[in-house]
Amino acid sequence: MNASPQLDHHTELHASPPLWRPGRVLARLREHQPGPVHIIDPFKVPVTEAVEKAAELTRLGFAAVLLASTDYESFESHMEPYVAAVKAATPLPVVLHFPPRPGAGFPVVRGADALLLPALLGSGDDYFVWKSFLETLAAFPGRIPREEWPELLLTVALTFGEDPRTGDLLGTVPVSTASTGEIDRYLHVARTFGFHMVYLYSRNEHVPTEVVRRFRKGLGPDQVLFVSGNVRSGRQVTEYLDSGADYVGFAGALEQPDWRSTLAEIAGRRPAAPARPGSGR
Numbered sequence: 001m002n003a004s005p006q007l008d009h010h011t012e013l014h015a016s017p018p019l020w021r022p023g024r025v026l027a028r029l030r031e032h033q034p035g036p037v038h039i040i041d042p043f044k045v046p047v048t049e050a051v052e053k054a055a056e057l058t059r060l061g062f063a064a065v066l067l068a069s070t071d072y073e074s075f076e077s078h079m080e081p082y083v084a085a086v087k088a089a090t091p092l093p094v095v096l097h098f099p100p101r102p103g104a105g106f107p108v109v110r111g112a113d114a115l116l117l118p119a120l121l122g123s124g125d126d127y128f129v130w131k132s133f134l135e136t137l138a139a140f141p142g143r144i145p146r147e148e149w150p151e152l153l154l155t156v157a158l159t160f161g162e163d164p165r166t167g168d169l170l171g172t173v174p175v176s177t178a179s180t181g182e183i184d185r186y187l188h189v190a191r192t193f194g195f196h197m198v199y200l201y202s203r204n205e206h207v208p209t210e211v212v213r214r215f216r217k218g219l220g221p222d223q224v225l226f227v228s229g230n231v232r233s234g235r236q237v238t239e240y241l242d243s244g245a246d247y248v249g250f251a252g253a254l255e256q257p258d259w260r261s262t263l264a265e266i267a268g269r270r271p272a273a274p275a276r277p278g279s280g281r
Helices: 024-031 047-059 075-089 126-142 164-170 181-192 209-218 234-242 260-266
Strands: 035-040 063-069 094-097 114-118 153-160 197-201 224-230 245-248
Touching: 024 153, 035 047, 035 209, 035 234, 047 181, 047 260, 063 075, 075 094, 114 126, 114 181, 114 197, 153 181, 181 197, 197 209, 197 260, 209 234, 224 260, 234 260
Parallel strands: 035 063, 035 245, 063 094, 094 114, 114 153, 153 197, 197 224, 224 245
Antiparallel strands: none
16 A cells, blocks of 8 residues: 655655646536446455456446455455456446545546545544545655556445444444435535545435435535435436436445346336536536
8 A cells, every 4th residue: 555655744746637727538427327336345355256246337328337346455466456357347347436545545447437525524534534634645746657547536425224334444423314404515525626526426225306306406516416325226217317426336245156147127218317407518
């Protein structure tokens, strides 16, 4: 694991990736037809299976491939060949979504097209709210050559329902849905600071559809709304899309031998979603 450099007022800082400049991955996510996105855990799914799934996602017209996990070890040595193998199987953007670790920031390897930088606004630890961003940018130039930097997707990430595992690891507290006050505060931050994406997640339950509708109503037309957690059917995907989600993530549904038929059901054809003003759709 690469460690962040120690900084003082004499340190010469090299250029780091721009946070706010939209790139081709963000443009694709904004313009692509809303739908499901498969999340592959590279630390659970063998690379041969990931390659087969990437090829099938390409055939079905998915927007991107998301590689994500809460837990990881030996990130660089494991992920660089994994990403390379997936990239060889698909022209779809390969996006990384992994939590940061103090002293290293968000992990990254060559070959990835984009990297989610989630601001965990519900965390009680400032490191996971914003300090991890600065640590990552300070370390970024020494990790991989500038021409191979992935696009950075600045994301508000919020958890729903009881989730002791994420809470212990990242200090998160589930968003209260008893009233709209807390949700509206997070919406204000996401809109005011121009985050590219909002990621709503529930590990053990489901993100309520009324919450999805409120976020869609409050976000700007170019802000991507992603919902994930315990999605195992095409019906659930449709419910979230009808509530205003741009993308609905699913992972565990395909972690079984008959994943092809499950994928076909989840990816089933849907009518085109109505364009939102200014969204480019």
